[in-house]
Amino acid sequence: xxxxxxxxxxxxVACAALAACPDASGxxxxxxxxxxxxxxAYHDDVQLQLLTPWRALSGDKIVSVAGTDNAKLxxxxxxxxxxxxxxNGDNTWxxxxxxxxxxxxxxxxxxxxxxxxxFASKYRVANMIYSIQLAYNTDAVKSAPSGWADFFDLKKxxxxxxxxxxxxxxxxxxxxxxxxxxxxxLYPLDIDRAIRxxxxxxxxxxxxxxxxxxxxxxxxxxxxxVMTYNARAYDVKHVQKxxxxxxxxxxxxxxxxxxxxxxxxxxxxxxxxxxxxLSKDANGKLSTALPVAPSNQDSVxxxxxxxxxxxxxxxxxxxxxxxxxxxxxxxMLEARYEAWKSSAL
Amino acid sequence: xxxxxxxxGQGRSWELPPGIGTWPLLAALGVLFVWPAVAIIxxxxxxxxxxxxxxxxAVLSDPTFARFVGNTLRTAVLVSAxxxxxxxxYAYAMYxxxxxxxxxxxxxxxxxxxxxxxxxxxxxxVILRDTGIVNWGLLHLGLVSHPxxxxxxxxxxxxxxxxxxxxxxxxxxxxxxxxxxxxxxxAARSLGAGPASAFWRVFFPCTRVGVVAGLLLVFVLSLGxxxxxxxxxxxxxxxxxxxxxxxxxxxxxWGAAGAMAAIVTAVVLLCLVAGWRLVGGVFxxxxx
Numbered sequence: 261x262x263x264x265x266x267x268x269x270x271x272x273v274a275c276a277a278l279a280a281c282p283d284a285s286g287x288x289x290x291x292x293x294x295x296x297x298x299x300x301a302y303h304d305d306v307q308l309q310l311l312t313p314w315r316a317l318s319g320d321k322i323v324s325v326a327g328t329d330n331a332k333l334x335x336x337x338x339x340x341x342x343x344x345x346x347x348n349g350d351n352t353w354x355x356x357x358x359x360x361x362x363x364x365x366x367x368x369x370x371x372x373x374x375x376x377x378x379f380a381s382k383y384r385v386a387n388m389i390y391s392i393q394l395a396y397n398t399d400a401v402k403s404a405p406s407g408w409a410d411f412f413d414l415k416k417x418x419x420x421x422x423x424x425x426x427x428x429x430x431x432x433x434x435x436x437x438x439x440x441x442x443x444x445x446l447y448p449l450d451i452d453r454a455i456r457x458x459x460x461x462x463x464x465x466x467x468x469x470x471x472x473x474x475x476x477x478x479x480x481x482x483x484x485x486v487m488t489y490n491a492r493a494y495d496v497k498h499v500q501k502x503x504x505x506x507x508x509x510x511x512x513x514x515x516x517x518x519x520x521x522x523x524x525x526x527x528x529x530x531x532x533x534x535x536x537x538l539s540k541d542a543n544g545k546l547s548t549a550l551p552v553a554p555s556n557q558d559s560v561x562x563x564x565x566x567x568x569x570x571x572x573x574x575x576x577x578x579x580x581x582x583x584x585x586x587x588x589x590x591x592m593l594e595a596r597y598e599a600w601k602s603s604a605l
Numbered sequence: 606x607x608x609x610x611x612x613x614g615q616g617r618s619w620e621l622p623p624g625i626g627t628w629p630l631l632a633a634l635g636v637l638f639v640w641p642a643v644a645i646i647x648x649x650x651x652x653x654x655x656x657x658x659x660x661x662x663a664v665l666s667d668p669t670f671a672r673f674v675g676n677t678l679r680t681a682v683l684v685s686a687x688x689x690x691x692x693x694x695y696a697y698a699m700y701x702x703x704x705x706x707x708x709x710x711x712x713x714x715x716x717x718x719x720x721x722x723x724x725x726x727x728x729x730x731v732i733l734r735d736t737g738i739v740n741w742g743l744l745h746l747g748l749v750s751h752p753x754x755x756x757x758x759x760x761x762x763x764x765x766x767x768x769x770x771x772x773x774x775x776x777x778x779x780x781x782x783x784x785x786x787x788x789x790x791x792a793a794r795s796l797g798a799g800p801a802s803a804f805w806r807v808f809f810p811c812t813r814v815g816v817v818a819g820l821l822l823v824f825v826l827s828l829g830x831x832x833x834x835x836x837x838x839x840x841x842x843x844x845x846x847x848x849x850x851x852x853x854x855x856x857x858x859w860g861a862a863g864a865m866a867a868i869v870t871a872v873v874l875l876c877l878v879a880g881w882r883l884v885g886g887v888f889x890x891x892x893x
Contacts (some may be wrong), residue, residue: 420735427855465756469835482736492801594856598848599669601840602676 292321293526293533297348298516301495302550306348306361309545311393314536320529327351333521337361345530351514352428354384357587363520369531374558375538379515386515387537388546389553391570391578392430394492395506407510407577408438411485412461419484422477425467428586428595430512431440433579434487443579448589451596462605476542478504490570493519494551508573513580515555521585646870647861660864669864670848674872677680677844680759680834681827684766689820691767692774696815699775700782720767724834730756733837757839765837770826774819781815815882821880828873845869848863 272370295311297303303326311322328349336342337360347353354362362383372380379386395410400419411434423431432454436446439457451551458465466483468474475495476489479502486493493506520530531601536542544559546552551568554561566572586593649660664670699710717725730739735752743749755761785808793803831846845865853860 329854331857334857380657465840467840480734480736482734591856594858595667595669596849598673598851602669602672602843604841 273406292323293345293529294323294325295346295348295533296325296344298328298350301499302491302546302552305546305549309469309548310537310542313542314533317337318529318532320533322533334361338521340523341526342521342523345524345526346377346533347519347521349517349519350386350584350589351517351581352586354381354517354519355584355587356382357584358519361522363522363524363527364482365520365534366520366527366531369528370535370538372538374540374556376555376557379555384517384519385534385538386555387518387534387543387572388555389509389513389515390551391490391511391513392424392434392487393490393493393506393508393511393570394485395478395488395496395504396482396485397483398503398505399480400481404507405485406507408434409440410456411487412438414461414464417484420464420466420482421461422466422468422474422483422486422488423468424474424487427593428489428590430581431597433512433581436511444470445576446579447582447585448591449585451593455596455600458600459605467601475500475502478502479586489549490568491552493570507576508570508578509575511570511576511578513570515580516552531572577605609823624729642866642870644861645859646867647863648859648870649867652858652860652863656860660860661868664861664864664868670845673843673845673848674869675840677846677869679767679833680762680830681824682846683759683763684770684827685820685824687763688767688770688774688823689816692771692819693778693816695771696775696778696782696813699779701703711779714772717769718772723832725769726765727835729768730836732762733761742766757842759838759842761837762842764836765833766827766830769833770823773822773826774816777815777818777822778812781812781818785811817880819885821884824880825873825876828869828876 288339290528295306303324304377307324314320315322325344325410328347330353333344333347334354336344359382364382365380365385368379370385372385375385378391379389381510385504394405396417398404401417411421423434431452432449433446435454435457437443439453441450441453461483466477466478468486468488471489471492474486475492477483478486478488478493479496479500481503485587490506490508490511493504496502497504497506518534520527520534524530538556540556540558542559543554543556544561547561547565549555551565551570553569553571561569570578650656650658652660695710695714697705699714702710730737733755734740735754735756737756739755740749743753789807789811790803792879793807794800798806828844829846830844831850834842834844835847847864849862851871852858854866
């Protein structure tokens with residue numbers, strides 16, 4: 261086969277031109293608002309219950325992206341190429357420490373007076389409450405565990421334990437709670453004490469990296485107990501129909517927060533969308549499919565889901581993450597966590 | 606490419622510069638690889654603004670980093686050794702069997718390329734875990750009374766990565782065997798060498814360049830592995846890529862991540878240079 265030099269040259273020029281082009285896929289369409297959340301069943305729920313009605317109401321085009329990533333958001337802001345407009349991050353995201361990457365919320369547009377106290381601040385406002393709880397495989401344990409102390413009791417409840425592979429996800433917190441620290445005195449976290457407690461069950465620990473993996477581990481009986489999101493525990497029991505049950509006692513409450521990245525090209529529309537998501541009628545809608553509680557005190561959750569909401573079980577004892585402390589100490593937490601996890605007992 | 610362009614351009618009024626065919630590739634590499642790599646690595650001295658070499662000092666004195674680097678090197682050496690050995694034997698079987706069997710074996714070797722790395726790694730978790738097929742079989746045969754810990758061990762990491770990386774040792778080894786002149790073996794035998802002696806003193810030295818090339822490929826690829834050790838390994842088998850990722854995504858400490866990436870890149874480059882010399886040396890020495 262004889263190659264045409266002109267053709268080779270043309271391809272070379274075309275490739276070089278393409279390579280020199282700025283990244284076209286990342287360019288923002290000025291008409292389209294981009295919503296980002298953590299994905300999974302929640303992503304579909306948001307799309308169906310919140311974004312679709314808002315499209316009809318506002319006429320905005322909305323693209324919904326699955327997969328929050330704080331590092332990616334930070335990279336976008338620093339590169340001044342922000343394509344995300346509403347970012348539905350977790351509880352560690354959006355405190356005043358993240359001011360460099362966020363736009364202050366416009367509370368002349370967003371009505372925050374009926375939002376639960378403490379859940380609206382300069383850069384973020386909560387749109388739903390969830391929790392970290394203990395779930396267990398009913399075939400793998402002889403009697404029902406009642407809280408984190410049982411999670412750390414391998415004699416009474418033999419079997420492996422799966423924990424979230426995330427330094428700020430609650431692993432130190434559950435160890436301290438199991439060790440008898442009262443919820444009100446949890447912060448600042450005593451990391452040495454938490455590690456001592458974690459070491460008592462370290463050989464039995466399995467680290468999960470995604471919510472779906474946590475469901476699989478406890479649903480298959482690979483582990484006897486798991487610490488996971490309450491929506492995941494609900495899903496594996498009621499949707500996957502696996503032999504799994506869960507306890508609300510000792511749960512750690514957390515919230516998902518709405519933020520607007522600094523440099524968003526649709527900030528005004530983003531504020532309006534946030535206001536809609538928090539409104540009395542819209543804010544309870546996520547609970548039609550998922551056990552997440554509204555952050556608006558006037559919103560009514562779906563009656564069929566009421567018994568499954570973390571907020572319906574506060575009498576059983578609960579803790580709240582201290583997001584400010586966690587954010588301030590994120591580097592220290594991460595360093596201690598990786599050092600502990602990777603070392604021999 | 607250069608040869609083709611030059612010969613095809615003969616007799617024309619203009620001629621393409623030699624090597625122009627590689628320019629698109631180099632341009633793509635520059636934009637897609639070199640530029641991002643430089644950006645990440647430069648953050649090691651610019652994050653925070655007055656960082657200087659402080660990130661490097663912090664990372665190099667951190668026992669956690671040393672432990673993750675140790676895990677990475679240990680896994681890479683083990684996987685290279687296992688994949689190199691199996692790959693050579695497999696390639697030899699292909700070489701000796703020939704015909705239809707060679708085609709079958711070649712396709713089997715390439716099979717792992719047909720499914721995604723993630724799917725294959727997940728498949729290994731289903732096979733190896735306490736409630737997986739292997740333990741189910743062992744328990745039902747009465748060979749063990751409790752599940753054997755297979756998943757979340759170095760064994761699982763090596764088995765998973767070896768399966769994925771095996772084609773990289775089989776193909777170069779086979780290529781060097783296919784280029785081997787069988788008359789040399791006949792000559793060796795006619796000069797009095799036994800079969801084992803002919804293999805080890807003639808065949809193996811002539812084909813070891815393929816072995817070294819395969820080992821080098823697998824070793825370098827192993828150093829950057831992420832998802833397979835995450836899914837199959839235990840907490841003490843995690844590679845340095847996991848630690849770098851945690852610096853970026855959890856601690857948002859890009860300075861530390863950049864310093865770690867720079868150190869790992871330097872190690873990989875050193876390995877490549879050393880390996881290149883080794884391969885080059887074998888080439889230069891020619892068939893022994």
